[in-house]
Amino acid sequence: MGxxxxxxxxxxxxxxxxxxxxxxxxxxxxxxxxxxxxxxxLPAASKANILRSYGLDRPLSEQYIRFLWxxxxxxxxxxxxxxxxxxxxxxxxxxxxxxxxxGMALAIALAGGLSLGLTAALRQNTPADYLTTGVAVFGLVVxxxxxxxxxxxxxxxxxGWLPAGGWEGPRQWxxxxxxxxxxxxxxxxxxxxxxVLEVLGADHVRTARAKGLATRRIVMRHVLRxxxxxxxxxxxxxFPDLLTxxxxxxxxxxxxxxxxxxxxxxxxxxxxxxxxxxLLAALLVSVMYLVSDLLYLLADPxxxxx
Amino acid sequence: xTAYAASGGDALIARTAxxxxxxxxxxxxxxxxxxxxxxxxxxxxxxLALAAPWITPAPYDRPNFGDAWQFPSGQHWFGTDAxxxxxxxxxxxxxxxxxxxxxxxxxIALAVGLPLGLAAGVVGGxxxxxxxxxxxxxxxxxxxxxxxxxxxVLGAGLGNILLAISFxxxxxxxxxxxxxxxxxxxxxxxxxxxxxxAGEAAVVTRHVLPNILAPIIVAVTLGIxxxxxxxxxxxxxxxxxxxxxxxxxxxxxxxxxxxxxxxHLALFPSVMIALTMAGFTLLVxxxxxxxxxxxxxxx
Numbered sequence: 001m002g003x004x005x006x007x008x009x010x011x012x013x014x015x016x017x018x019x020x021x022x023x024x025x026x027x028x029x030x031x032x033x034x035x036x037x038x039x040x041x042l043p044a045a046s047k048a049n050i051l052r053s054y055g056l057d058r059p060l061s062e063q064y065i066r067f068l069w070x071x072x073x074x075x076x077x078x079x080x081x082x083x084x085x086x087x088x089x090x091x092x093x094x095x096x097x098x099x100x101x102x103g104m105a106l107a108i109a110l111a112g113g114l115s116l117g118l119t120a121a122l123r124q125n126t127p128a129d130y131l132t133t134g135v136a137v138f139g140l141v142v143x144x145x146x147x148x149x150x151x152x153x154x155x156x157x158x159x160g161w162l163p164a165g166g167w168e169g170p171r172q173w174x175x176x177x178x179x180x181x182x183x184x185x186x187x188x189x190x191x192x193x194x195x196v197l198e199v200l201g202a203d204h205v206r207t208a209r210a211k212g213l214a215t216r217r218i219v220m221r222h223v224l225r226x227x228x229x230x231x232x233x234x235x236x237x238x239f240p241d242l243l244t245x246x247x248x249x250x251x252x253x254x255x256x257x258x259x260x261x262x263x264x265x266x267x268x269x270x271x272x273x274x275x276x277x278x279l280l281a282a283l284l285v286s287v288m289y290l291v292s293d294l295l296y297l298l299a300d301p302x303x304x305x306x
Numbered sequence: 307x308t309a310y311a312a313s314g315g316d317a318l319i320a321r322t323a324x325x326x327x328x329x330x331x332x333x334x335x336x337x338x339x340x341x342x343x344x345x346x347x348x349x350x351x352x353x354l355a356l357a358a359p360w361i362t363p364a365p366y367d368r369p370n371f372g373d374a375w376q377f378p379s380g381q382h383w384f385g386t387d388a389x390x391x392x393x394x395x396x397x398x399x400x401x402x403x404x405x406x407x408x409x410x411x412x413x414i415a416l417a418v419g420l421p422l423g424l425a426a427g428v429v430g431g432x433x434x435x436x437x438x439x440x441x442x443x444x445x446x447x448x449x450x451x452x453x454x455x456x457x458x459v460l461g462a463g464l465g466n467i468l469l470a471i472s473f474x475x476x477x478x479x480x481x482x483x484x485x486x487x488x489x490x491x492x493x494x495x496x497x498x499x500x501x502x503x504a505g506e507a508a509v510v511t512r513h514v515l516p517n518i519l520a521p522i523i524v525a526v527t528l529g530i531x532x533x534x535x536x537x538x539x540x541x542x543x544x545x546x547x548x549x550x551x552x553x554x555x556x557x558x559x560x561x562x563x564x565x566x567x568x569x570h571l572a573l574f575p576s577v578m579i580a581l582t583m584a585g586f587t588l589l590v591x592x593x594x595x596x597x598x599x600x601x602x603x604x605x
Contacts, residue, residue, distance in 0.1 A: 015446045022447075023455070030459045141583035143535050145542050145555075149562050149572040150580070157569050164566060240448065247450065248539065252562055262451060263543055266458050274455075281448040 008293075012286040016279055020071075023278045024064050027271055034080045034269040054080070067275070077272030081264060087276040091258070097167065098250070098257035102242040104173065105180035110235070113185045117192025122219070124197065132189055139186030148179045148252040165254040176253040184238045191234050195227040202226070229299045236292030240285040341592020347585030355401040362395040367550035378570050385570040387560065396552035397574055403553045404534045404582055406464070411471040411533035412526050419476035420522065423483025427491070428510050434484070441477050449474045453536060457545040464547055471536050475529050482525050486518035520597040527593050531586040538579050554579050 035042070035050050042050070051057045055066060070077060076087040085093075113136075120132035142150075155175060156164040166172045199205060200223060208218045250259030258277075265273040354361070364370075370390035378385045384393035426437040453470040460466040490496060491514065499513050538555030540546045547553045554575040561572025 011442075012446075015443050018443050019447055026455050026459055030455075137584065137587060141531065141587045142580045143538060143583070145539065145558055145562070146576040146579045149558055149565060149576045152562075152565050153569050153573055153576075157565060157567075248542070251543075262454065266454055278447070278451060281451060282446045285446045285448065 008290050012283070012290065015286055016282055019282050020068075020275065020279060021064070023275055024060075024067070027269075027274055028060055030266075030269060032269060034271065054078075071279075076276045079265075079273045080270045081268045081273065087272050090261075090273070091276060091280070094256065094258045094261065097255060098246050098259065101173070101176055101180060101249070101255060101257060102239075102246065104177045106184060106238065106242060108177065108181040109184035109188055109238070112181070113188025114192055116185070117189040118196055118219070118224070120189065120193045121196035121200065129193075132193070135182075136186035136189040136193075139182035139184075140190070142182075143248070144179055144183065145248040145252055147182060148175075148249060151175050151179055152252070165252075167253075167255045167257075172253075176249050176255055179252070180242070180249050184242070187234060187238065188231070191231055192227065195230050196223055199223045199227045229296065232292050232295045232299060236288040236295075237285070239288050240281060338592050338595060340588045341595065344585045344588025344590075344592060347581055348589055351401050351405060351582060351585065354398050355405050358398045358402060362392070362398050364392050364395055366391065366395045366399040366552050375568060377568075384574045385568075387557075387571060388564075393557075393570065393574060396557065397554070397578055400552045400554045400557065400575065400578065401582075403464070403547055403551060404537065404579075407467060407471065407537040408530040408534045408586070411468050411475055412529045414468065414472040415475035415479055415529055416522075416526050418472065419479030420483055422476070423480040424487060424510060424515075426480070427484040427487025428506070428514075437480070438484075441480060444474060444477055450536070450539065453540060454543070454545060457540055462545060462548050464551070467537055467540060467546060470540070471533050475533060478529065479522065479525050482521060483518065486521060487514060490514045490517055523597055524590065524594045527586070527590045531583045531590075534579075534582060534586070554582075 033056070035047055035056075048057070055063060058066070067077075074088075078084070078086050079090050082090055116132045116135065120129040123129055152164045152175065155162045162175055163172050164175075167176075205218060205222055208222050213222075246255075246257055246259035247262045248259070249255065250257045251263075261273060262277060264270070265277060368391065370386070373382070373386050373390035374388055376382050376386040376390075382392050382394065384397060386392055387396070422437050426434040452473065456470040456473065457466060460469065487510075491509075496509055496513055499509050504512070537546060537553065538558070541553040541555030542559040544556070544559060546556055557575035558572055558579065561568070561570075561575065565572050
């Protein structure tokens with residue numbers, strides 16, 4: 001177990017290293033730099049000074065090695081688009097908004113998806129089942145930005161019930177959260193339904209029924225607990241999806257979170273910020289996969305990793 | 307006499323088989339009306355894309371500033387955009403971009419993923435290790451961020467979109483091919499083929515490949531809506547096709563900016579993307595039922 005964990009963590013670090021090299025190469029292959037004429041008209045001498053202060057006048061190999069050295073000391077550099085603010089500070093400032101939105105969406109997705117999936121499985125092939133499947137497929141196939149614009153059109157433009165953007169209070173939270181949560185809700189509902197259906201047909205459930213246990217007790221104690229195990233593998237990867245999903249949801253609803261930095265950083269050639277975001281996203285993905293594998297281990301004693 | 311009987315019997319068998327096939331087809335459609343609806347949507351989209359020049363009133367890129375910002379009317383069914391271009395025309399032409407991206411990106415993904423998956427599954431050892439590490443690394447990398455970076459490096463354009471999408475699209479196909487390969491190679495029929503003296507190449511191409519084709523076709527169709535989504539997302543962010551070419555994602559992006567008043571600009575392309583994604587997704591479920599009955603029934 002300890003050995004398994006160590007191997008996985010080393011693999012994650014290796015992945016991050018490869019990704020950082022990749023991003024570094026692509027980033028510097030983008031034509032144009034962060035302090036070009038069109039962004040900042042400066043005399044040549046000042047430009048040279050700025051480049052020197054950020055270490056951008058050095059050969060690329062040296063820049064990369066220095067970057068690795070800084071990363072090893074958890075120093076992710078200073079963002080160019082928000083001068084004087086380190087990447088870590090910038091992330092710490094905007095991340096809570098994204099986490100707030102994503103957290104609300106994920107909570108609704110889990111609670112709603114589980115109950116919808118369970119309902120659909122217990123009433124298989126009834127209108128309730130079809131309705132659930134319909135909602136789930138709709139959430140899965142309709143992209144965030146399409147759903148967002150449709151919701152604004154319905155609830156803001158046509159009905160005038162809710163504001164079309166902003167992040168000041170709970171009234172502004174409703175539409176973005178709704179837009180955000182429907183896709184993971186669809187995923188959770190679909191998998192819950194299949195998983196519960198599978199367990200419902202298992203021998204131990206038949207035994208419980210034969211013993212005369214109440215349906216409610218069978219579902220809670222014998223079905224749901226076993227059905228949740230395969231679900232763990234899909235819940236982990238939902239977290240990073242919420243990160244990239246923020247680009248669209250926050251863009252449409254003008255939420256001041258992390259989302260817009262994905263695009264502005266690339267446009268502004270904000271090298272430290274691009275790298276910070278890429279590594280953050282990759283770290284989230286890898287760690288979430290690891291965590292869901294470990295949860296699997298806890299939930300199902302038959303599984304052993306070596 | 308015998309020859310006559312045989313040919314008559316064959317014809318009879320062929321006729322009943324055809325009739326049974328027809329009935330089977332009907333039965334499948336009736337059993338799976340959602341998949342039939344998906345297929346209908348996809349067919350209509352293909353028809354729109356092919357017939358675009360004949361069913362639209364004006365060229366998609368001709369501005370007409372006197373007609374800008376029109377709401378839907380008899381003359382402009384879906385209204386006009388900021389440059390006075392007919393929105394209905396641009397929507398119809400937009401089907402071309404979406405479908406091209408969907409089909410071509412998956413063709414590239416198949417051309418890359420299948421050989422790599424076979425190599426990993428059949429050759430094994432160091433080749434397998436290298437390919438799978440590449441797959442793992444790319445998996446950990448957020449697809450959209452990667453596509454964003456590539457689009458900025460290479461610039462807007464259909465070819466670059468295809469490249470950016472294909473970079474990740476081959477991974478599921480490669481993974482699936484490898485896993486199926488490893489499983490099938492242990493089967494008795496492969497053993498039997500080997501015992502009869504079939505070489506490794508023959509075993510793979512004549513025996514393993516035909517048996518794993520069904521799940522691979524399902525995976526390829528599953529990737530089509532994914533690719534269409536990625537194109538729409540990139541275009542929505544302004545990093546998609548070049549300017550006059552109409553793309554639904556880019557139209558939604560422009561529409562959202564003016565959503566408070568000019569509702570039609572965002573509504574029609576949004577509905578088209580939603581319909582397309584739903585159509586392909588429903589179709590995939592049907593394809594899976596027909597081709598791969600052993601697979602877990604889709605939830």
